[in-house]
Amino acid sequence: MARRIAYQGDPVITLDDVALQCRVEPEDLQRELIEQVIIPGVTAQAEQRTGAAIRQAEYEEEWPESYGSGHALDVGQASEVLSVKRVLGDGTTEDLTDPRRLERGQRESFLHFPNGRPAGVLRIRYKAGYDPAAYPGVKLWLLMSAATAHEYRETLITGTILAELPSRFTDSLLAEIEVPPRF
Structure with missing residues (x-):
């Protein structure tokens, strides 16, 4: 969530x-x-x-390894991915620079990794708000x-x-x- x-x-x-x-x-x-x-x-x-x-805001969510490329973000109306980080075993994170693409649908937004989803638990930060x-x-x-x-x-x-x-x-x-x- x-x-x-x-x-x-x-x-x-x-x-x-x-x-x-x-x-x-x-x-x-x-x-x-x-x-x-x-x-x-x-x-x-x-x-x-x-x-x-509804109102523009910044959100953060964690994706378990079971979420593949193209999975929907939890909050609808996402407009921009700010960062993707891998959560390491000790709880720290490392920035990932893997190519990514945000597909905006009418109700949901989907995050794609064209070269394959990076391994591990991912922490995704993004902006969302309706138009x-x-x-x-x-x-x-x-x-x-x-x-x-x-x-x-x-x-x-x-x-x-x-x-x-x-x-x-x-x-x-x-x-x-x-x-x-x-x-």
């Missing part, structure tokens, strides 16, 4: 975007509630539902979810946690980037 190292850049939606969606002036919104609870909350919900990176121009429905889902969370904040927000938003037809807006289940 990949782990997120850190988000990079700005969130996908902003306070101004949420204000427009809610049909209110930005100064009429509680900035801290929108920027620190609602926007991160709906982003996390979209990432959890799809298995894809708003290619999948505009994702931003619409985020905005609709943020507006719903804002409108019903008394029932959906407890402290700094955003409760699960009700499932509804808007989830189909995320379907294009949803990573298929793996067993």
